[in-house]
Amino acid sequence: MKVPLLDLKAQHDPIQQELLEAIAQVIQSQAFILGPDVPKLEERIASYCRAQFGIGVSSGSDALLVSLMALDVGPGDEVITTPYSFFATAGAVSRLGAKPVFADIDPLSYNLDPGKVKHKITSRTKAIIPVHLYGQCADMAPILALAARHSLAVVEDAAQAIGAEYRDGRRSCSMGTMGCLSFFPSKNLGAFGDGGMVITNDPKLAERIRVLRAHGSKPKYYHKLIGGNFRLDTLQAAVLNVKLNYLDGWTKRRRGNADQYRLLLKKSGLLERAGVVLPEAMYAGTSAVNDHIYNQFVLRVPNRDGLREFLKQEGIGTEVYYPVPFHLQECFRSLGYKEGDFPEAERAAKQTVALPIYPELTQETQREVVEKIKEFCKV
Numbered sequence: 001m002k003v004p005l006l007d008l009k010a011q012h013d014p015i016q017q018e019l020l021e022a023i024a025q026v027i028q029s030q031a032f033i034l035g036p037d038v039p040k041l042e043e044r045i046a047s048y049c050r051a052q053f054g055i056g057v058s059s060g061s062d063a064l065l066v067s068l069m070a071l072d073v074g075p076g077d078e079v080i081t082t083p084y085s086f087f088a089t090a091g092a093v094s095r096l097g098a099k100p101v102f103a104d105i106d107p108l109s110y111n112l113d114p115g116k117v118k119h120k121i122t123s124r125t126k127a128i129i130p131v132h133l134y135g136q137c138a139d140m141a142p143i144l145a146l147a148a149r150h151s152l153a154v155v156e157d158a159a160q161a162i163g164a165e166y167r168d169g170r171r172s173c174s175m176g177t178m179g180c181l182s183f184f185p186s187k188n189l190g191a192f193g194d195g196g197m198v199i200t201n202d203p204k205l206a207e208r209i210r211v212l213r214a215h216g217s218k219p220k221y222y223h224k225l226i227g228g229n230f231r232l233d234t235l236q237a238a239v240l241n242v243k244l245n246y247l248d249g250w251t252k253r254r255r256g257n258a259d260q261y262r263l264l265l266k267k268s269g270l271l272e273r274a275g276v277v278l279p280e281a282m283y284a285g286t287s288a289v290n291d292h293i294y295n296q297f298v299l300r301v302p303n304r305d306g307l308r309e310f311l312k313q314e315g316i317g318t319e320v321y322y323p324v325p326f327h328l329q330e331c332f333r334s335l336g337y338k339e340g341d342f343p344e345a346e347r348a349a350k351q352t353v354a355l356p357i358y359p360e361l362t363q364e365t366q367r368e369v370v371e372k373i374k375e376f377c378k379v
């Protein structure tokens with residue numbers, strides 16, 4: 001059996017003609033830099049997020065970087081975030097000379113625990129970056145309340161959560177000061193390369209980011225700010241304008257696959273007899289349910305590494321997001337953290353594994369994946 005973690009060919013084959021036509025149109029127009037597909041996509045994605053402004057940028061990482069630049073984050077500033085995310089979340093803070101300050105995660109959602117954030121706020125704190133990990137919004141209400149009380153900016157890292165709804169119905173990227181999206185090919189809306197977007201409801205910040213993404217130049221060759229080259233390619237925007245039409249359908253199928261896994265895993269006996277833990281679309285201690293978009297379907301399992309090796313032998317792709325929390329990364333040694341500082345993040349890094357959940361995955365294949373997990377766990 002061959003089951004990849006992600007199968008983009010299955011996603012692109014049925015719409016190949018449309019994609020090729022969109023690409024051909026850009027070639028015909030020769031408008032490779034900030035051509036009409038870019039503002040079109042910006043408007044459509046902002047509206048998809050139920051927010052006002054979108055600024056297309058070169059990647060999710062650059063979306064985070066330019067958002068923090070727009071807030072003037074720099075040396076002497078602290079930014080509070082999770083220790084359990086993709087590197088870019090904390091990397092953006094350090095690249096600007098500011099200090100990432102970590103707060104532990106909630107064990108159910110794997111997202112920043114607002115109760116832990118509270119204790120990390122100092123007079124130097126400038127912003128909070130909640131990450132909507134795996135496709136589920138972080139618990140924004142208490143985070144936004146804390147931020148308001150201390151006049152802090154909130155930058156949502158929604159790279160894995162385009163369209164995900166928080167328990168009150170608001171969409172990712174529409175709640176904080178800014179929201180950051182990634183169009184890396186493995187995200188729910190993926191380009192044919194790198195791309196990203198900053199979303200905001202603040203017209204001044206939107207304008208500042210627009211200027212910063214082109215070396216701070218406005219008018220051309222006059223620089224009030226020092227920006228960078230953070231532009232989204234027209235070619236990527238053209239591809240994304242086609243793919244956006246299918247996003248809701250793909251998300252629906254990801255949710256269907258998640259439901260199916262849940263059913264199969266509950267029936268399998270793996271939860272009671274092997275200690276497998278399902279992902280939850282809620283936070284510890286609450287019952288309000290979030291609208292999860294399942295960029296990843298992540299289980300906790302005992303002997304995670306053994307299971308991964310076994311599934312690999314069987315041709316089943318899995319991944320670990322992420323094996324080393326930020327506070328234990330070599331490059332952050334100077335921050336002075338040690339093992340044991342964030343027990344929930346450390347536990348998650350040791351116990352979790354992501355199964356294939358892509359939209360085109362069939363129920364039959366999901367059954368086979370669960371059978372193989374049963375075989376390994378001798379259940």
Ligand SMILES: *Cc1c(COP(=O)(O)O)cnc(C)c1O
Binds near residue numbers: 059182184196
């Ligand atoms: C993918 C990702 C990013 C970075 O996006 P790129 O487009 O790859 O630069 C940032 N944060 C999180 C949580 C991500 O998953």
